Amino acid sequence: MSVRSSSFVRVLTLVGVLATFLLPATSADASAPLRTHAASRGKFIGAALATSPLSNETSYRNIAATEFNQVTAENAMKWDSTEPSQGQFNFSGADAIVNFATQNNQQVHGHTLVWHNQTPSWVQGLSATAMRTAMQNHISQVVGRYASNATVVSWDVVNEVFDDSGNLRTSFWYNTLGQSYIADAFRAARAADPDARLCINDYNTEGINAKSTAIYNLVSSLRQQNVPVDCVGFQSHLAIQYGFPGDFQQNLQRFAALGVQVRITELDVRIQTPRDATKDATQATYYRNVVNACLAVTACAGVTIWGFTDKYSWVPDTFPGQGAALIYDESYAQKPSYTAVHDALAGGTTTDPTPPTTPGTPSASSITSSSAALTWTASTDSGGSGLAGYDVYREQGATDQLLGQSTTNSISLTGLSASTQYQVYVRARDGAGNVSANSALATFTTTAGGGGPGGCTAVGTVQNQWNNGYVVQPVTVTNTGTSAITGWTVTLTLPAGHTLSGSWNAVVTVSGQTVTARNASYNGNLAPNASTTFGFQVSRPNGNTQTASGYTCA
Numbered sequence: 140m141s142v143r144s145s146s147f148v149r150v151l152t153l154v155g156v157l158a159t160f161l162l163p164a165t166s167a168d169a170s171a172p173l174r175t176h177a178a179s180r181g182k183f184i185g186a187a188l189a190t191s192p193l194s195n196e197t198s199y200r201n202i203a204a205t206e207f208n209q210v211t212a213e214n215a216m217k218w219d220s221t222e223p224s225q226g227q228f229n230f231s232g233a234d235a236i237v238n239f240a241t242q243n244n245q246q247v248h249g250h251t252l253v254w255h256n257q258t259p260s261w262v263q264g265l266s267a268t269a270m271r272t273a274m275q276n277h278i279s280q281v282v283g284r285y286a287s288n289a290t291v292v293s294w295d296v297v298n299e300v301f302d303d304s305g306n307l308r309t310s311f312w313y314n315t316l317g318q319s320y321i322a323d324a325f326r327a328a329r330a331a332d333p334d335a336r337l338c339i340n341d342y343n344t345e346g347i348n349a350k351s352t353a354i355y356n357l358v359s360s361l362r363q364q365n366v367p368v369d370c371v372g373f374q375s376h377l378a379i380q381y382g383f384p385g386d387f388q389q390n391l392q393r394f395a396a397l398g399v400q401v402r403i404t405e406l407d408v409r410i411q412t413p414r415d416a417t418k419d420a421t422q423a424t425y426y427r428n429v430v431n432a433c434l435a436v437t438a439c440a441g442v443t444i445w446g447f448t449d450k451y452s453w454v455p456d457t458f459p460g461q462g463a464a465l466i467y468d469e470s471y472a473q474k475p476s477y478t479a480v481h482d483a484l485a486g487g488t489t490t491d492p493t494p495p496t497t498p499g500t501p502s503a504s505s506i507t508s509s510s511a512a513l514t515w516t517a518s519t520d521s522g523g524s525g526l527a528g529y530d531v532y533r534e535q536g537a538t539d540q541l542l543g544q545s546t547t548n549s550i551s552l553t554g555l556s557a558s559t560q561y562q563v564y565v566r567a568r569d570g571a572g573n574v575s576a577n578s579a580l581a582t583f584t585t586t587a588g589g590g591g592p593g594g595c596t597a598v599g600t601v602q603n604q605w606n607n608g609y610v611v612q613p614v615t616v617t618n619t620g621t622s623a624i625t626g627w628t629v630t631l632t633l634p635a636g637h638t639l640s641g642s643w644n645a646v647v648t649v650s651g652q653t654v655t656a657r658n659a660s661y662n663g664n665l666a667p668n669a670s671t672t673f674g675f676q677v678s679r680p681n682g683n684t685q686t687a688s689g690y691t692c693a
């Protein structure tokens with residue numbers, strides 16, 4: 140397999156070298172499909188394929204064949220497709236995708252062997268002994284079918300085995316077999332194809348959080364027990380309204396340090412429909428960031444997009460009011476997100492030399508002793524890469540201080556000092572990294588705080604969020620008084636329907652929606668101006684975008 144794929148890369152490299160000689164460099168580069176650029180970077184770029192348009196639509200088939208060098212079956216290899224009733228295997232859909240991939244020199248990632256969804260009810264009702272046997276037989280038959288087929292190189296052996304708090308999901312697998320089903324599944328897959336790369340796959344694990352840490356610990360412990368886990372998949376079903384997980388690359392890197400391959404397995408970036416140019420631009424930035432994170436981590440094998448055209452995407456059916464998550468629109472036109480993926484794979488080359496327009500003068504409101512809200516007239520970006528966001532600075536002579544960043548034309552500044560004059564300005568960034576001129580300055584003065592002896596402030600930062608939860612880390616507690624304190628009490632409010640699912644570095648109690656966090660035994664002593672931190676994680680209703688607020692410190 141490795142011989143085969145490296146000769147494939149060599150052929151592509153040769154094509155690239157010839158193209159450099161035979162064609163004007165810029166046009167050859169710009170028009171090359173995604174897979175050409177990906178291969179020259181040693182990565183795959185893939186798409187999940189659905190069997191029906193693959194057999195019925197020429198446009199779908201052509202793009203699938205020419206743009207990608209890796210494919211995943213969106214549904215055709217799941218248990219309900221391959222073994223709908225016990226012992227009755229049906230590989231028609233799976234074979235159609237594998238044959239297509241073979242014809243087009245693409246690798247197939249097998250998805251998925253053991254999952255709690257799309258598994259027939261006959262499996263779910265089995266006794267423990269019968270269920271373990273059925274699982275091993277299923278893996279042996281499905282993996283075994285493609286074991287000698289060089290196109291199928293890897294498998295998602297288990298999928299989504301954790302919940303968002305980082306506990307093992309109480310699926311029928313876990314409830315019937317206990318945790319051991321995971322190791323058993325990997326061993327069965329290894330026995331069925333000793334050469335296939337075996338992966339564990341999950342969602343909401345892109346950033347460093349309770350769930351990704353649980354997978355990290357499980358993979359580490361399984362490998363210590365010689366359970367054959369070779370790879371970790373990060374689904375990456377992202378949404379622009381929840382922010383980009385800024386520690387994505389760092390997270391990939393910590394898994395790489397365990398010695399496993401990592402891969403982005405199901406990338407899509409949904410928006411609240413309808414589309415507009417600003418949302419498209421933000422979405423493009425997310426795609427670019429994901430591709431760049433994978434490019435920056437040697438152990439990252441590549442990126443699979445969960446479909447490629449908005450015409451066939453699982454998003455609108457699963458997340459009401461959301462969609463347009465992919466890189467081609469419903470009519471197979473390339474979107475800004477396509478350009479972002481293309482340009483990132485092509486080596487960060489950009490066709491956008493134009494910075495965004497200068498933001499309007501910010502206007503300050505809701506000024507307290509430690510916070511203020513700013514809004515300004517939005518910038519526009521005409522260079523093609525789209526507006527990515529704004530940086531808000533405090534003017535302070537030689538080195539201005541970055542107070543915060545926003546993807547919209549407003550921000551709420553926290554952690555400000557009491558009775559202090561601030562002069563602030565905003566500048567805009569586009570997806571290519573071009574920066575606008577600075578806006579004009581706005582001046583405001585914070586109110587007097589309870590800054591006498593014993594006063595303190597608390598500022599919470601949302602580090603990472605997903606559809607139904609978020610992590611606030613750090614909450615920075617600062618002694619703003621003039622003498623040392625030996626303890627602190629922070630209160631904050633959770634929006635209706637939000638519940639605390641974990642906390643660290645504080646003793647936390649909850650009453651209604653009010654959370655009270657007191658210092659732990661080891662972090663209550665703060666000298667004047669000294670700070671300490673704690674953190675917590677919250678579950679919220681699906682689709683809710685609110686976060687905790689109203690931090691007070693005493």
Ligand code: XIL
Nearest residue numbers: 213214250251298342374405452453
């Ligand atoms: C989705 C498919 O895209 C849909 O067509 C199907 O109805 C449900 O499953 N995580 C996974 C994928 O691992 O298998 C899911 O795919 C999306 C979430």
